[in-house]
Amino acid sequence: MSRTVSKSLENLIDFKNGKASPKEIGEIPIYGGNGILGYCNKWNYEETLVIGRVGAYCGSIHVATGKCWVSDNAIAGIPKEKESLKYYFYLLGQLGLNKKQIGSSQPLLTQGILNGIITEISSEKISRQNIAKVLSDLDAKIELNNKINAELEAMAKLIYDYWFVQFEFPNEEGKPYKRSGGKMVWNEGLKREVPEGWEVKTLSTWIDKDKSGDWGKEQREGNYTERVFCIRGADLNGLNGKGEVKAPERFILEKNSHKMLDPHDLIVEISGGSPTQSTGRMAYITYESLERFDAPIICSNFCKVVTLKVEKSLYNFAFEWNKAYDNGILFGYEGKTSGIKNLLFESFVTSYYSPVPKMHLMEKFYDFMTPMEARKQKNLTENKKLAELRDWLLPMLMNGQVRVK
Numbered sequence: 001m002s003r004t005v006s007k008s009l010e011n012l013i014d015f016k017n018g019k020a021s022p023k024e025i026g027e028i029p030i031y032g033g034n035g036i037l038g039y040c041n042k043w044n045y046e047e048t049l050v051i052g053r054v055g056a057y058c059g060s061i062h063v064a065t066g067k068c069w070v071s072d073n074a075i076a077g078i079p080k081e082k083e084s085l086k087y088y089f090y091l092l093g094q095l096g097l098n099k100k101q102i103g104s105s106q107p108l109l110t111q112g113i114l115n116g117i118i119t120e121i122s123s124e125k126i127s128r129q130n131i132a133k134v135l136s137d138l139d140a141k142i143e144l145n146n147k148i149n150a151e152l153e154a155m156a157k158l159i160y161d162y163w164f165v166q167f168e169f170p171n172e173e174g175k176p177y178k179r180s181g182g183k184m185v186w187n188e189g190l191k192r193e194v195p196e197g198w199e200v201k202t203l204s205t206w207i208d209k210d211k212s213g214d215w216g217k218e219q220r221e222g223n224y225t226e227r228v229f230c231i232r233g234a235d236l237n238g239l240n241g242k243g244e245v246k247a248p249e250r251f252i253l254e255k256n257s258h259k260m261l262d263p264h265d266l267i268v269e270i271s272g273g274s275p276t277q278s279t280g281r282m283a284y285i286t287y288e289s290l291e292r293f294d295a296p297i298i299c300s301n302f303c304k305v306v307t308l309k310v311e312k313s314l315y316n317f318a319f320e321w322n323k324a325y326d327n328g329i330l331f332g333y334e335g336k337t338s339g340i341k342n343l344l345f346e347s348f349v350t351s352y353y354s355p356v357p358k359m360h361l362m363e364k365f366y367d368f369m370t371p372m373e374a375r376k377q378k379n380l381t382e383n384k385k386l387a388e389l390r391d392w393l394l395p396m397l398m399n400g401q402v403r404v405k
Contacts, residue, residue, distance in 0.1 A: 003400030010115035018070035032071045033057030043067035049077035058107040059098030063089040086132035130404040138390040145379035204349040208309040213299040216252035224251040232300045233269035239283040260296040270343040271302040279343035280330035288377035312366040
């Protein structure tokens with residue numbers, strides 16, 4: 001019996017166009033080319049694949065395992081063999097649908113294009129289900145790790161807010177400071193009260209030094225001998241666990257080895273941003289985040305590395321910086337060069353004031369955060385290995401080189 005057979009997609013999947021989304025809000029997900037767009041109270045498909053039909057997400061693929069509304073910028077793909085929904089999700093994922101579109105200024109994917117695609121599939125139904133099970137289990141573990149990381153981040157943010165924004169850190173008796181009558185004093189600069197004994201200083205007073213980025217060479221040549229990975233602004237979210245890290249491999253001068261990052265360094269994006277996103281995205285470096293790479297890391301010329309005077313102030317500084325970023329404050333510290341937004345770094349850190357907690361509290365928060373951050377980074381390392389394993393197995397499972405019993 002043949003392990004694989006050739007089939008056209010129209011013999012495997014019924015493709016139908018989506019429709020304009022209902023305006024009534026509900027609990028049923030609305031899918032477009034870029035995933036879930038919102039929720040409504042109606043559905044037009046269930047147990048379906050969702051393929052991006054037009055624009056930047058043309059050819060993207062999602063799977064809806066329950067009732068959903070497929071919007072008019074997507075195509076619904078209903079497998080004729082419903083038990084193989086996940087199998088066809090992985091099958092379409094390796095067909096490069098984003099390269100089969102028509103149109104240049106506005107990419108477009110049609111039912112006709114999809115129906116005409118010929119592909120190889122496993123000849124046995126049980127084999128198709130087993131293949132989907134193996135790949136789904138890998139993705140499920142990745143999703144579980146992401147959920148754990150999201151919970152860890154939410155817990156850390158909650159503790160930071162409770163201790164250092166609401167000032168309910170534990171007092172000498174282990175009780176919430178402010179609620180238990182801890183003395184507060186008015187600070188004219190911040191226009192609010194802070195705990196007695198806390199100083200109010202600019203962010204620059206936390207910083208020991210900063211160093212610029214590098215770009216080096218694409219290949220080893222001449223004195224460019226030090227192999228590194230270069231973190232760009234686009235990699236910062238991935239370094240924080242919210243996307244992929246695609247840092248390119250580069251080679252820098254040996255004399256620039258001092259630009260390599262160490263644990264407790266912070267990377268700040270100083271050029272980039274968008275109309276809705278300011279410059280100033282930040283990621284901090286730990287021992288575990290460095291272990292995600294098999295060579296040292298540097299940052300690109302569009303970023304800056306910051307080293308603090310006190311290592312254990314790392315998380316307080318990072319949360320204070322991110323608070324300013326999330327509140328849009330860094331929009332007020334941007335200039336432009338040749339149309340590119342630049343962060344006025346020195347202007348910001350020398351003019352932005354924040355309360356400085358007592359050292360024992362920062363140390364306590366550091367001790368709380370360190371194992372959580374280690375777990376988060378180890379989960380991200382595991383996700384990378386699981387994704388590589390899945391992507392390595394996928395084509396071999398699909399073409400019959402590897403069989404699953």
